[in-house]
Every structure is written in C-alpha cells, then in structure tokens.
Amino acid sequence: MNTIMLTADRDDRIIAGFAALAIVIHVLEAGFPSPIPGVKPGLANVVTLIVLLRHGLRSALWVALLRVIVGSLLVGSFMTPGFWLSASGAAGSLTVLAAASIWNRALPGWGLSAVGLSVLSALAHMSLQFFTAYTVFVPHSGLLRLLPPLMTAALAFGVATGIAASAVLQRLSEADAAAQTPHSEG
Amino acid sequence: MTRGLLSRGDVLAVTLAAACVGGLYARFWQPAVAADTVEVRVAGTSIGRYPLQINRSLTVEGSRGPLLLTIEDGRVRFSKSPCRNQICVHSGWLSHSGDAAACLPSRVSITLSGHGSEALDAVSF
Known part of the structure; x- marks a missing residue:
C-alpha cells in the first residue's frame, strides 16, 4: 500500500502560524467601519512585514497569499469586486516587497527597514488597487480626483503600520536574545 | 540589534x-479648466455654441421675452433678463469648463465646455 506522508516542516509551521494571525487581523479590520471606501489601516500587512524581515520573501509571499484568500472567504467577499481590488493591491505590494528585498541585498548601505518597506508597499497596494478600480470598475476621469487623498492615506497608514511592525520586531529580537541565554542570572 | x-x-x-x-x-x-465655448439652450434644445474668445452680446428669445448674454475675455454672463428673481444675472461671470447658469422662468440655460475633463459636481459611491 502506498502511503504519502506529509510532514510539516519548520517553515510550514511558521507560515501557518503567521497566516492565521494575519487572517484574524484581516477579518477584524473588515468589520471596522471606514470613513472613505478604499481606506483601511492595513494592519495585516504588519504580519507580512515581520515575516519578510525575519523569515524571508518566500514565507512572506505565502502568508500574504493565504491571508487574502482565506480572509476573503471568511468575510464573504471572495470573487467580489472588493476581493479583486484587494488581490490586485496585494499583488502590487508583494511585487514591491520582492523588489525591495533585491534592493536590500544589492545595496545594504541603503537598506530598507520596516518603515520604508511598509510605506512603499502601502503605496503600491493603493496604486494597483486604484488602477484596477479605474480600468475595470469605474473608468471615469472623476475617479482620478480621489487618487491624491487615497495615496495620502496610504502614505500615513504605511508609516503607522511600519512603526508598529518595527516595534514588534524589536520585541521579537529581544525575546530571541533572551531565549539564547536562558540561564542568565537574576 | x-x-x-x-x-x-x-x-x-x-x-x-x-x-x-x-x-x-x-x-x-x-484648478478648473478654462472653458472655450458656451452652449445656449432654450427649453432644453441647443440653439448654438459660441466661442468665448470673441467678445459679443447675444440676444436670446426666452419664453418670457429677450435675455441678453455678454461674452467678454473668455467669460460669459447673463446681463439682462425679464425674470423677477434675476438669479441668472446674479450668477455673474462664468469661465470654467463645466460651469452653468440658467433662467428657469425663461427656460434658457448656458453651459460652458472646454478641453480636458470637466469639473465634478459630486462624487458618490
């Protein structure tokens, strides 16, 4: 009898754990009323950033992909216009994060940390989302007038989530340091 | 770190x-795009488009008598109207694409247009 054994390795567990966290934030945020359509803090992106900076691009891509699909299934927006907007935004922000990872490897002296990555990915998210909205759903030139305030919101929320991610990363690296010296005196 | x-x-x-x-x-x-033509409508039907670059006065026959439109330096206004409230006259000079004014009792309206996108009246979702 042939048995296929699937064993979850360390990476799988990390991806699953962080994806679960991102999905919870995504669902909570979906229940939050937004003053302007299209404007959301994007707190789930904090998780993507943390995974990117601690576990690399591949894991971050998985976490973001799982978050968008499972999150939309739970919220009930899977395959709706909102889902496509969100998916195209995620594609834009992941492309930028991938480019930024290459940038960080090529130019370590000018490397981007959480805040820079967060701002760039927030702007990319909004741009792609807006591009999809404009070309597919509402091809009216009046929509372009909304672009500047939407991008301003993306910039502000990008900085805010970047600071949040940076704070969490700081705590995590402190925890790592503490775990490496478990028998410290005191 | x-x-x-x-x-x-x-x-x-x-x-x-x-x-x-x-x-x-x-x-x-x-800021709003400068208009280059004005379209005049009487009772909903267009009676002509006039360039704003050429200064002139137009007399339009409304349902209550003649109205006077003045075109000057890329702008246009209602100068005289037989109506009571004179709302159209008080609308003053119009020069931006998308601007409009009307004398409802006379059923005369003017709409300005120009190149580029017209200014928005409203955005709703």
Whole structure:
C-alpha cells in the first residue's frame, strides 16, 4: 500500500502560524467601519512585514497569499469586486516587497527597514488597487480626483503600520536574545 | 540589534513617496479648466455654441421675452433678463469648463465646455 506522508516542516509551521494571525487581523479590520471606501489601516500587512524581515520573501509571499484568500472567504467577499481590488493591491505590494528585498541585498548601505518597506508597499497596494478600480470598475476621469487623498492615506497608514511592525520586531529580537541565554542570572 | 527606527534607505523611501503623493496633488487637483465655448439652450434644445474668445452680446428669445448674454475675455454672463428673481444675472461671470447658469422662468440655460475633463459636481459611491 502506498502511503504519502506529509510532514510539516519548520517553515510550514511558521507560515501557518503567521497566516492565521494575519487572517484574524484581516477579518477584524473588515468589520471596522471606514470613513472613505478604499481606506483601511492595513494592519495585516504588519504580519507580512515581520515575516519578510525575519523569515524571508518566500514565507512572506505565502502568508500574504493565504491571508487574502482565506480572509476573503471568511468575510464573504471572495470573487467580489472588493476581493479583486484587494488581490490586485496585494499583488502590487508583494511585487514591491520582492523588489525591495533585491534592493536590500544589492545595496545594504541603503537598506530598507520596516518603515520604508511598509510605506512603499502601502503605496503600491493603493496604486494597483486604484488602477484596477479605474480600468475595470469605474473608468471615469472623476475617479482620478480621489487618487491624491487615497495615496495620502496610504502614505500615513504605511508609516503607522511600519512603526508598529518595527516595534514588534524589536520585541521579537529581544525575546530571541533572551531565549539564547536562558540561564542568565537574576 | 538596536538600530534606529529609520535607516538611511527608509528616509529616502519615505521622502520619495511623499514627493510622489505631492506630485499627484499637482497633477490631479489642478484648478478648473478654462472653458472655450458656451452652449445656449432654450427649453432644453441647443440653439448654438459660441466661442468665448470673441467678445459679443447675444440676444436670446426666452419664453418670457429677450435675455441678453455678454461674452467678454473668455467669460460669459447673463446681463439682462425679464425674470423677477434675476438669479441668472446674479450668477455673474462664468469661465470654467463645466460651469452653468440658467433662467428657469425663461427656460434658457448656458453651459460652458472646454478641453480636458470637466469639473465634478459630486462624487458618490
């Protein structure tokens, strides 16, 4: 009898754990009323950033992909216009994060940390989302007038989530340091 | 790992991002486009389009008598109207694409148009 054994390795567990966290934030945020359509803090992106900076691009891509699909299934927006907007935004922000990872490897002296990555990915998210909205759903030139305030919101929320991610990363690296010296005196 | 909150790269990225957002305001929030023609309608049907570059006065026969339109220096206004409220006259000079004024009792309206996108009246979702 042939048995296929699937064993979850360390990476799988990390991806699953962080994806679960991102999905919870995504669902909570979906229940939050937004003053302007299209404007959301994007707190789930904090998780993507943390995974990117601690576990690399591949894991971050998985976490973001799982978050968008499972999150939309739970919220009930899977395959709706909102889902496509969100998916195209995620594609834009992941492309930028991938480019930024290459940038960080090529130019370590000018490397981007959480805040820079967060701002760039927030702007990319909004741009792609807006591009999809404009070309597919509402091809009216009046929509372009909304672009500047939407991008301003993306910039502000990008900085805010970047600071949040940076704070969490700081705590995590402190925890790592503490775990490496478990028998410290005191 | 006790680096500061912002690396050099972060400062560069945020500065560039802010500059791009500023550029978007400059690109998409320009003041209204200057109009180059005015369309005159009586009872809903167009009776003609007139260029705003040529100064002139037009007499339009409304349902309550003649109205006087003045075109001057790329602008247009109702100068005289037989109606009681004179709302059209008080609308004053119009010069932007998308601007409009009307004398409802006379059923005469003017609409300005120009190149580029017209200004928005409203945005709703």
